[in-house]
Amino acid sequence: xxxxxxxxxxxxxxxxxxxxxxxxxxxxxxxxxxxxxxxxxxxxxxxxxxxxxxxxxxxxxxxxxxxxxxxxxxxxxxxxxxxxxxxxxxxxxxxxxxxxxxxxxxxxxxxxxxxxxxxxxxxxxxxxxxxxxxxxxxxxxxxxxxxxxxxxxxxxxxxxxxxxxxxxxxxxxxxxxxxxxxxxxxxxxxxxxxxxxxxxxxxxxxxxxxxxxxxxxxxxxxxxxxxxxxxxxxxxxxxxxxxxxxxxxxxxxxxxxxxxxxxxxxxxxxxxxxxxxxxxxxxxxxxxxxxxxxxxxxxxxxxxxxxxxxxxxxxxxxxxxxxxxxxxxxxxxxxxxxxxxxxxxxxxxxxxxxxxxxxxxxxxxxxxxxxxxxxxxxxxxxxxxxxxxxxxxxxxxxxxxxxxxxxxxxxxxxxxxxxxxxxxxxxxxxxxxxxxxxxxxxxxxxxxxxxxxxxxxxxxxxxxxxxxxxxxxxxxxxxxxxxxxxxxxxxxxxx
Ligand code: IDC
Numbered sequence: 427x428x429x430x431x432x433x434x435x436x437x438x439x440x441x442x443x444x445x446x447x448x449x450x451x452x453x454x455x456x457x458x459x460x461x462x463x464x465x466x467x468x469x470x471x472x473x474x475x476x477x478x479x480x481x482x483x484x485x486x487x488x489x490x491x492x493x494x495x496x497x498x499x500x501x502x503x504x505x506x507x508x509x510x511x512x513x514x515x516x517x518x519x520x521x522x523x524x525x526x527x528x529x530x531x532x533x534x535x536x537x538x539x540x541x542x543x544x545x546x547x548x549x550x551x552x553x554x555x556x557x558x559x560x561x562x563x564x565x566x567x568x569x570x571x572x573x574x575x576x577x578x579x580x581x582x583x584x585x586x587x588x589x590x591x592x593x594x595x596x597x598x599x600x601x602x603x604x605x606x607x608x609x610x611x612x613x614x615x616x617x618x619x620x621x622x623x624x625x626x627x628x629x630x631x632x633x634x635x636x637x638x639x640x641x642x643x644x645x646x647x648x649x650x651x652x653x654x655x656x657x658x659x660x661x662x663x664x665x666x667x668x669x670x671x672x673x674x675x676x677x678x679x680x681x682x683x684x685x686x687x688x689x690x691x692x693x694x695x696x697x698x699x700x701x702x703x704x705x706x707x708x709x710x711x712x713x714x715x716x717x718x719x720x721x722x723x724x725x726x727x728x729x730x731x732x733x734x735x736x737x738x739x740x741x742x743x744x745x746x747x748x749x750x751x752x753x754x755x756x757x758x759x760x761x762x763x764x765x766x767x768x769x770x771x772x773x774x775x776x777x778x779x780x781x782x783x784x785x786x787x788x789x790x791x792x793x794x795x796x797x798x799x800x801x802x803x804x805x806x807x808x809x810x811x812x813x814x815x816x817x818x819x820x821x822x823x824x825x826x827x828x829x830x831x832x833x834x835x836x837x838x839x840x841x842x843x844x845x846x847x848x849x850x851x852x853x854x855x856x857x858x859x860x861x862x863x864x865x866x867x868x869x870x871x872x873x874x875x876x877x878x879x880x881x882x883x884x885x886x887x888x889x890x891x892x893x894x895x896x897x898x899x900x901x902x903x904x905x906x907x908x909x910x911x912x913x914x915x916x917x918x919x920x921x
Contacts (some may be wrong), residue, residue, distance in 0.1 A: 494810025
């Protein structure tokens with residue numbers, strides 16, 4: 427391993443694998459998590475904050491949507507055609523095995539605008555074809571303009587970063603040294619400079635954000651009329667280079683989001699714009715300083731908040747057991763409070779947990795997945811698990827065999843609710859949903875119930891069954907005798 431002066435805990439280690447290095451990492455994790463947790467406690471003492479999301483992304487029928495799906499997929503990042511290694515049959519498998527209704531689909535700026543001002547319609551055709559697979563199955567899609575470490579051009583072999591085109595990567599001759607953990611490339615001078623040039627902190631490249639916003643406008647004009655595409659995730663895991671924290675988030679990040687939302691709204695009035703905070707820090711439980719982004723569309727703003735959750739002990743390779751479990755639980759609770767506060771500050775916007783995930787061979791991994799989905803249900807967040815790639819983080823092995831993750835992700839959830847969701851919870855073979863019915867909604871409330879857990883169908887209390895499709899596990903319900911009630915509580919259990 428090459429030690430870098432910029433990376434404190436790694437520079438104290440030797441080439442020997444194992445205890446020394448992981449000991450140092452564990453120490454760093456404990457210290458940072460303790461600081462983060464203290465920050466969270468301080469914030470909690472200041473103000474209790476909201477308990478759940480104030481609103482939901484809606485579909486064309488006016489129903490509140492609960493997103494349940496994957497980021498699809500990491501394999502698209504460096505693929506020459508920019509597309510994930512994912513077929514229509516793979517989508518069928520996922521639909522049958524986990525009843526998903528949503529995808530955070532990875533796209534990249536390098537593919538949309540391969541040279542300055544030149545847009546690749548062929549690539550957008552390929553994306554549109556994938557979108558149609560989802561649309562045909564009743565899914566909703568969020569297009570995610572993905573980047574990690576700015577671009578493939580940060581190293582000559584293209585083996586690390588992804589996202590931006592090479593022509594938009596200005597490192598000004600600064601070096602990028604090697605690391606074994608991909609995140610550590612964020613501390614390399616060349617990578618930092620590439621971001622500083624994009625954010626125009628250097629004052630040298632005001633044109634880059636204009637290009638970015640315009641690339642989004644091209645994407646939006648292509649998908650504006652596709653109802654299945656409900657959201658645009660404007661930038662994966664923004665990173666501020668030499669500007670960090672609130673200086674970055676309230677400054678150039680908010681400005682870039684505003685520029686991009688304005689560009690999108692010239693061609694697409696309806697698709698939600700999803701904003702991410704600075705990832706470094708927020709993913710571990712620190713607060714966000716993101717500023718307010720205006721959306722001038724008729725009928726009210728369609729801005730959403732799409733943060734990621736990666737507790738630090740897990741970033742460093744720990745599972746969810748022993749001392750790490752307590753640290754992770756602490757992270758989940760401060761992260762949740764910070765997410766709800768930021769969504770409130772952005773205008774009471776809907777929330778999608780755009781990424782969380784882990785190597786599910788680690789101890790306690792499935793309990794962690796369960797805990798995060800329970801948190802998301804009780805706070806009204808949609809979820810996209812990272813990721814729909816084969817292997818130890820994903821739902822399937824390379825040969826298509828279902829992995830342990832499938833059983834935890836195959837859980838009851840409300841897919842689309844004809845009204846305003848107040849609260850919902852689910853467990854094995856049961857679901858409780860409280861909502862305020864909306865008589866204007868043009869379609870019924872749809873609930874996914876894993877068919878295996880409901881072999882004799884569901885029993886519903888508090889609403890009428892309209893239909894039960896055992897093969898798909900889809901239950902539709904309509905409010906019962908008391909349509910005037912403020913809110914109704916529906917309890918569903920296995921017959
Ligand atoms: C990871 C991939 C990994 C790849 C790395 C860099 O799993 O194979 O080498 O990206 O491209 C994120 C990012 C997401 C990461 C994911 C897991 O948004 O792209 O994927 N992660 O590390 N943020 C925190 C974790």
